[in-house]
Structure formats: C-alpha cells, structure tokens
Amino acid sequence: MLDGLKNKLRKFLGLEAKPDAEDDEAKAKLKQEMKSEVEAQSKPAEEAKKAADAAAEEEAKKQAESSEQISKESSTQEVEKVADKPKIGYIHMSGCTGDGMSLTENYDILSTLLTDMVDIVYGTTLVDLWEMPEMDLALVEGSVCLQDEHSVKELMEVREKSGLVCAFGSCAMTGCFTRYARGGQLAQPKHESFVPISDLIKVDCAIPGCPASPEIIAKVVVALINGDMDYLQPMLDMAACNLACGCDLQTNVVSKALCCGCGTCVLACPTRALEMVEGRPSHNKNRCIKCGACTTHCPRTWFPEEQIKKDLGL
Amino acid sequence: MAFGTYKEVVSARATDKAIQKVAQDGGIVSALLCYALEENIIEGAIVAGDTEDAWKPEPTIAMTPEEIIAAAGTKYTFSPNAIRLKEAVRQYGLEKIGTVGTPCQIMGLRKMQSYPFSTRFVADKLALIIGIFCMENFPRDSLKTFVEGKMYSSLDNVNKMDIGKGKFWITDPEKESGLALKETHGYEQAGCNICLDYVAELADVSTGSVGSPDGWSTVFTRTDNGADIFTAAVEAGVIETKPMDDVKPGLELLKKLANGKKDKGRKEIERRVNMGLPSPF
Numbered sequence: 001m002l003d004g005l006k007n008k009l010r011k012f013l014g015l016e017a018k019p020d021a022e023d024d025e026a027k028a029k030l031k032q033e034m035k036s037e038v039e040a041q042s043k044p045a046e047e048a049k050k051a052a053d054a055a056a057e058e059e060a061k062k063q064a065e066s067s068e069q070i071s072k073e074s075s076t077q078e079v080e081k082v083a084d085k086p087k088i089g090y091i092h093m094s095g096c097t098g099d100g101m102s103l104t105e106n107y108d109i110l111s112t113l114l115t116d117m118v119d120i121v122y123g124t125t126l127v128d129l130w131e132m133p134e135m136d137l138a139l140v141e142g143s144v145c146l147q148d149e150h151s152v153k154e155l156m157e158v159r160e161k162s163g164l165v166c167a168f169g170s171c172a173m174t175g176c177f178t179r180y181a182r183g184g185q186l187a188q189p190k191h192e193s194f195v196p197i198s199d200l201i202k203v204d205c206a207i208p209g210c211p212a213s214p215e216i217i218a219k220v221v222v223a224l225i226n227g228d229m230d231y232l233q234p235m236l237d238m239a240a241c242n243l244a245c246g247c248d249l250q251t252n253v254v255s256k257a258l259c260c261g262c263g264t265c266v267l268a269c270p271t272r273a274l275e276m277v278e279g280r281p282s283h284n285k286n287r288c289i290k291c292g293a294c295t296t297h298c299p300r301t302w303f304p305e306e307q308i309k310k311d312l313g314l
Numbered sequence: 315m316a317f318g319t320y321k322e323v324v325s326a327r328a329t330d331k332a333i334q335k336v337a338q339d340g341g342i343v344s345a346l347l348c349y350a351l352e353e354n355i356i357e358g359a360i361v362a363g364d365t366e367d368a369w370k371p372e373p374t375i376a377m378t379p380e381e382i383i384a385a386a387g388t389k390y391t392f393s394p395n396a397i398r399l400k401e402a403v404r405q406y407g408l409e410k411i412g413t414v415g416t417p418c419q420i421m422g423l424r425k426m427q428s429y430p431f432s433t434r435f436v437a438d439k440l441a442l443i444i445g446i447f448c449m450e451n452f453p454r455d456s457l458k459t460f461v462e463g464k465m466y467s468s469l470d471n472v473n474k475m476d477i478g479k480g481k482f483w484i485t486d487p488e489k490e491s492g493l494a495l496k497e498t499h500g501y502e503q504a505g506c507n508i509c510l511d512y513v514a515e516l517a518d519v520s521t522g523s524v525g526s527p528d529g530w531s532t533v534f535t536r537t538d539n540g541a542d543i544f545t546a547a548v549e550a551g552v553i554e555t556k557p558m559d560d561v562k563p564g565l566e567l568l569k570k571l572a573n574g575k576k577d578k579g580r581k582e583i584e585r586r587v588n589m590g591l592p593s594p595f
Contacts, residue, residue: 102434105434207431208431209431210432211434212431213432213433213434213435214434214435215430215434215435215437215438216429216430216431219429219430234429252592256591256592257504257505257507257586257591258505258508258594259503260416260451260505260506260509261392261451261503262394262396262415262418262419263373263394263397263419263422264396264419264423264425264426266394266396266397267397267399267400267422267433268426268431268432269432270432276392276394276397278453278454278455279391279454279503291432293431293432296429296431296432297425297429297431297432297433298422299418299421299422299425299594300505300594301594302594303421303595304428304429307428308424308425308427308428308516309319311424311427311428312424312516312536312537313538314318314319314516314536314537
C-alpha cells in the first residue's frame with residue numbers, strides 16, 4: 001500500500017517511480033540523517049543530551065515493536081505504536097492557517113498520506129490530545145507573540161519534544177504580515193510583538209510562502225520519505241533566516257550587482273508589491289507583507305542547478 | 315561541457331515566408347510557438363511584445379499566431395516574461411503556456427518549478443520553454459547611449475538591431491551601420507558578468523544565430539518534451555533542418571563563445587568573492 005502511494009505521489013509530482021528496494025534504503029538513510037541532524041545541530045549540551053536520550057528511547061521502542069504486527073488502522077492510540085512512520089506534530093501559532101489549508105489542497109494524496117505515511121500525533125483540531133507527545137518533526141505555522149505567555153510556553157515545549165522543528169510558512173519563518181501588528185485589538189490589546197519562531201528557538205528547516213504552495217509541501221513530504229536531503233538542503237539553509245521583504249532584494253541582489261532583470265521576484269510576490277521598472281524590481285513597501293517569496297525565488301540568491309537538472313532529466 | 319546537456323544540435327529555419335521576413339535569424343522561436351499553439355501543445359505564449367516606445371519591449375500574452383509573429387525579432391533589452399505568468403494562469407485561465415527567455419530568465423523559471431514555494435499551481439502550466447543564446451543584455455538607456463552617442467542615430471529610427479561578425483548592427487531608414495562590439499562593452503548590466511550560461515542550458519529547446527549561416531539558427535533540443543515538440547514541428551514541415559557539420563561557421567565558433575563566457579564569468583565571480591561580495595554560482 002505504501003509503495004502504491006509513493007508511486008502515486010511521484011506521479012502527482014511528475015517524478016519517475018523508483019524501484020522499491022531503493023526506497024527502503026533511502027528511508028533508512030533518512031532516519032539516520034534526521035538523527036545526526038538533530039545531534040549535530042543541538043548546540044547546548046543539555047539539548048544534545050536530550051536528543052541522544054530521545055534517540056536511544058526511540059531505538060528501544062522500535063526494538064520492542066519490531067516483533068509486533070503493525071496495525072494499519074489509525075485510531076490515535078494505535079498510531080502512537082507505529083514506529084517506522086515519522087511522528088509529525090502540527091502547531092498553530094499566530095497566522096491565518098493558510099499553510100495548513102495549502103497542505104489540505106493536496107487532495108489526491110492527503111488521505112493516504114495521513115493514514116499510511118505519517119502519523120499526525122499532535123495538532124489543534126487534528127488530534128484529540130492535550131499533552132504534547134514526543135515528535136520527530138513539528139510543523140509550526142504562524143509567528144509567536146511575545147506577550148502571549150501560552151504561545152511562548154508552547155513553542156519552548158515544541159523545541160523540547162520534537163527532533164526537528166520546521167517553520168512552516170512565512171509567518172513562522174519571517175513573521176510575515178504579523179510583523180505589522182501593533183496591538184490594540186480585542187481580546188488582548190497588549191498583544192503587539194509577533195516574531196519569527198527562530199527569534200526564540202533553534203529552527204532546523206523553513207518552508208517560506210504566504211501560503212507555502214501545495215506543491216512545495218508535497219515535494220517536501222516526498223523528499224522526507226525518500227530521504228532526499230539534497231532537495232531539503234536549501235530549506236535547512238534558510239532555517240536561521242528571519243528577515244525578508246522587498247527591501248532585501250534591493251540590498252542583497254540589486255545593490256550587490258547580481259540582478260539580471262529576470263522578473264522571477266515579481267512572479268513570486270503574492271501581493272503585487274513588486275513591479276519591474278527599467279529592468280529592476282521596484283518595491284512598494286505599502287503592499288509588502290515580508291513573506292520573503294521574492295528573495296527565496298530569486299535565481300541570484302541561491303541556485304539549485306543540480307536539482308533542476310535532475311528534475312529535468314538533464 | 316560548453317553547451318550543457320542536449321540531445322541533438324542542428325541548423326534550422328522556419329519554412330513560413332511570413333516568419334522568415336520578420337525573424338531575427340531562422341525564426342525558430344516564432345515557428346515553434348506558432349506550431350505549439352496550433353497543435354494545442356500550448357494555449358498561449360508569453361513573448362516580448364513591442365510597445366509605443368521604441369525598443370521598450372513588454373511581456374505580452376499572445377493568444378494567436380499573429381500575435382506571436384508580431385513579437386518576432388530580438389530586442390537587446392529586458393522583457394521579464396515571467397512577471398505575467400501568474401496572470402496568464404489565473405486571469406487568462408491558460409493551462410498550457412509557452413514562453414521564451416534568456417538563460418537567466420529560464421533559470422528563474424526552472425528554480426520556481428523545482429522549488430515552487432510561492433507559486434501555487436503555476437509551475438506545472440509551463441508546457442514549452444524556449445531559450446535564446448545570450449552573451450549579455452543591455453538596459454534600454456545603455457542602448458540609447460551608444461545608438462545615439464556612438465552611432466549617431468536614435469532608437470525611434472532604428473528598425474532592426476543585430477549582433478554578428480563582431481559588431482552591433484542597427485538598420486535605420488538611411489543605412490545599416492555597425493559598431494565594434496568592444497565599443498558596447500561596459501554598457502551591459504553588471505548581473506550578466508557572472509553568468510556562465512550562453513546557450514540556455516536549462517531550456518526545453520535553445521536557439522540562436524551563432525554557428526549557423528545568415529537566415530538560419532542553431533538549435534539544441536534538451537528535454538524530452540522539447541525534443542518531441544521540435545521533432546514534430548520538423549516532421550510537420552514547419553521547420554527545415556541541416557546537419558551542423560554541413561554549415562559554416564559551425565559548432566566550433568559557438569563553442570568558443572560559450573566557453574569564453576564561462577571563463578570570463580568565473581574570473582568575475584572570483585574577483586567579486588575575493589572582495590567579499592556574494593555570488594550564487
């Protein structure tokens with residue numbers, strides 16, 4: 001069933017199907033890499049220890065479970081027992097839920113994805129669970145409000161409980177439009193400082209976009225399942241980025257003599273805050289929502305030549 | 315690897331006289347886009363259309379062969395065709411779109427297809443991407459500067475521009491005149507100086523004059539999709555071809571220019587990186 005779905009996913013993404021043995025290998029590789037990623041990147045000693053403990057615990061759990069017949073049914077309790085599916089949490093902070101909705105736009109693959117390929121172990125409205133469990137990957141949507149103690153506490157707990165933390169969508173990655181909040185709204189007028197989650201915790205991976213497109217979400221899922229770390233690398237590289245707006249295009253591309261006038265930034269902008277004037281992006285800051293799409297898409301900020309050639313069969 | 319990955323390279327031209335008359339060289343871009351449109355391989359094409367201002371092209375969504383042919387001919391300045399792609403998908407409702415671009419423009423589109431972060435349901439609508447050979451591109455004011463200051467003409471009077479045989483050529487009502495290419499150096503945009511791609515290595519099909527005789531173009535087929543469309547166009551008689559070995563000046567010249575651009579680009583990248591400036595390549 002899993003293999004059938006993988007092929008379906010590949011077809012959906014216009015990728016060629018691979019032999020199955022390779023998949024299992026890749027999956028094993030991914031697990032290894034995910035683990036080493038966590039270990040390598042956790043800077044504080046405490047965190048490293050925790051991660052190592054968590055990994056050891058997971059290992060022990062896996063051994064215990066390897067003898068058990070894995071049940072395909074997906075009630076919450078049974079799902080928690082299945083060890084070889086990545087445990088994913090979805091955490092909603094301050095944002096519009098657009099990224100979550102974007103995820104659900106992958107209708108073709110969604111139901112099988114949720115039942116057979118990953119376990120959603122935590123998430124508001126998705127899972128009936130109050131205590132945050134241990135997770136392999138936490139998708140955090142939305143920025144964090146510094147005046148909201150519950151959000152701050154939840155985010156800290158996410159870092160503690162999850163192997164990898166992904167800033168899912170631009171609000172989590174850059175603050176996006178929530179950067180413009182200045183408080184004065186019911187029910188809590190003092191909520192005014194909404195910041196990227198990387199301001200408070202270490203982030204391992206970021207998927208920008210306002211919202212992140214259904215396709216990039218599907219591609220990330222496929223890469224995760226196949227252990228395709230090459231594909232994910234740009235998103236790991238962007239993890240620490242917490243600044244993004246049209247001004248950055250001027251600063252980092254045009255003012256660095258890199259702009260070639262290709263217009264990809266204008267194509268990427270979701271709010272038409274950019275237009276090309278004399279072959280250069282002109283930035284209307286009144287429309288800009290600081291989502292970072294322009295800088296992310298610019299072929300002169302980073303350029304994934306190998307990945308493109310692979311995708312094109314060149 | 316001067317030319318990137320390709321399946322086949324030939325010398326070719328459009329057979330349609332109407333295209334030959336207005337084309338820059340072999341009319342390959344116009345002929346392929348028209349063929350793709352008529353065969354419903356694409357439903358529309360984003361091309362560099364003319365505007366009221368001379369030599370100030372603007373991305374134009376062409377829905378008929380006439381509109382494609384109206385945009386024929388090289389403009390040696392910017393037409394960022396990508397900027398109308400979302401509009402073509404969402405407002406025009408096009409499901410299959412063709413476009414043409416310089417190597418750097420194609421890099422932007424290909425990056426968007428591989429990493430479609432912010433382009434919901436756009437990437438899969440690009441059905442045909444034709445690349446044109448490109449050594450460098452000029453801001454419009456650069457063209458104006460040397461057309462007026464060094465060639466004693468004006469953009470309003472220039473009917474055709476061309477680069478070939480070491481010169482930048484303009485045709486105005488009085489005469490055809492050429493300016494040594496080294497006189498245009500320094501007027502290209504600085505972003506071009508780090509580019510390593512002369513022959514649009516990431517396009518479906520790429521084409522340009524260099525390597526082929528006057529009135530013909532050199533064509534590389536690269537992706538499966540691009541090769542299929544080009545082959546079908548040849549079989550349909552829309553495009554005629556000759557083997558590269560039979561034409562002058564041939565691939566050697568093209569190789570020299572392609573490698574020259576790579577060498578120059580790498581040197582410039584090194585120079586910049588040594589100063590602490592960034593480079594994506």
